[in-house]
Amino acid sequence: MTRKIGILALQGAFREHSQALESLGCEVAEVRKPGDLDGINGLIIPGGESTTMGKLLQVDDLGEKIKRLAKNNLPIFGTCAGMIVLSKNIEGSDQYRLGLMDVTVQRNAFGRQIASFETDLEIPALGQGPVRAVFIRAPYIKNVAPNVGILAEYEKKIVFARQGNMIASAFHPELTKDRRVHQYFLSIVDEQLAK
Template sequence: MTTIGVLALQGAVREHIRAIESVGAKAVAIKYKEELEDLDGLVLPGGESTTMRKLIDRYDMMPALRLFATSGKPMFGTCAGLILLANNIVDYKEPHVGVMGVEVERNSFGRQVDSFEVLLNLKGIGAEFPAVFIRAPHIVNVGEGVDVLGKYEGRIVLARDGQFLGCSFHPELTEDTRIMKYFVNMVKESKHSVLA
């Protein structure tokens, strides 16, 4: 069984767990760094990136998260999770986990009251995916080898950099499991390549 953790410090943890389980993988809420060791993949959920960083530091999880990233195991960041993964953040001196070759800008689509939902066509995933944007960031630039999977009004909102997947919106808040299925497949492929 493929086991995927959801960083459970803040944000839409329950919704991600439900989405992971609905596509046939085991989901585990992760609150301590020691729990990262038994995972095949990890989701960094939406929430508030500054608050999440404070909690990551409080529980001394940053070294373990970076180690997890260097192990080759896939990581998926949604909304604030994308900000945590990005190796560059507009108007910030340094990144958080900083492992995905993208530059992001926070709150690109307005405040909480400006939340909206649109249908997007996503490369490798399918057409008319219902994307929920809540105080969402967007990807301003991508590094070499980063695959752009989705755009909204010219802005990059979904991208993959090797074992890292980053998303501006909240796929876990819809009944559409195609993006989570895509990530779970990334994890399964990574597991097989490690075993091979």
Template sequence: MKTIGVLALQGAVSEHLEAIKSIGATGIAVKHPDQLSQLDGLILPGGESTTMRRLMKKYDLFETVKAFAETGKGIMGTCAGLVLTAREIDESQDETLQLIDTTVVRNGFGRQKDSFETMIVVKGLTGSAFPAVFIRAPYIVAVGKEAETLAFVDNKCVAARQGKVIVTAFHPELTNDTRLLELFVSIL
């Protein structure tokens, strides 16, 4: 049984933990660096990326999460987690974890009132289209040669993978479809 942590500083933590439990894995709310040693993978949930970065630095999680990923452990970033894991943020000097060779546009689909749901095809998932929930969502504007695109909306990349890092601009934890989470657990 795999143990998956959810960075519990902000965002849809309980929804991720419920999804983890529903697929038969163990979920842990992560608030301290010493918890990382217990994990096979870590989810960086949605929220507000600037606030999450500040809190990660305050609680010594920024560098320890980076080191965790560099040891070959898996990372899944959703929405703000996508922003935090990117190589860089378009038109911003904000520091990122640089875990996936992408450039992202923060709030690329607009503000809160522009949030939407749609069905998308995600490379690597079998079956029907995936229900994607976009809330003040970013998107990936550039993908380096190491990363692979997985899904698009309006010709904008909304999911990518590089090794054991999977990122989405949307919130899979807000649906009952666990296929993306299962894909993540399968690569750990």
């Protein structure tokens, strides 16, 4: 069965996610307006600029449709800015967000662009061996509600979490050849499709 995964393509690093998903046999739909969400089995909200993304999500009520789909258990994966947009609370900011994950996020938590870095993360949910994680002006999760599972931390900061059908990472798995994070998201998609 072919899974059709939407990628929010308003701005940011959506092409690399497309390539990752296509390499795993998925059909990809670029999402720019509400109708593009029809018929998808999952949605990725990529990195980019969260303030800009928030403004664009308000056009034609695109964000409201994503919220409705999330309430109907559509699997959603947010990376970097996508994690910010998914969060209920953004430290020191009232910018638009979807508010779907019960987390508080700190923006640019590791510093500006010059503070971008790569590191190896242990992520037990993905199996054996470290995951190379690329952090670019990355946020992190300051705190989580009890219904949110912590999947990975870096220097005691939460950088990967799951709540039901949603996952969020502070890093960019699409920028490496390791497909385990995308495969993990697709396993959530498959669980939902099996229901």
